[in-house]
Amino acid sequence: MYWTMGIILMVLWVMGLITGSTEGHWVHLLLVFSLVAFVLGVASIGRRRGMA
Helix, strand or coil: CHHHHHHHHHHHHHHHHHHCCCCCCCCHHHHHHHHHHHHHHHHHHHHHHCCC
């Protein structure tokens, strides 16, 4: 689930950069949120396998 959220947020971030209709630097929060989602996804995989 975290991987899906991360990919969706990353796509939205890229679309915001391409369209150029960014309100200041708020579009970069999507990048931060997507990276957090990827980190949580990696951590949850480690927890399931008993590594973390």
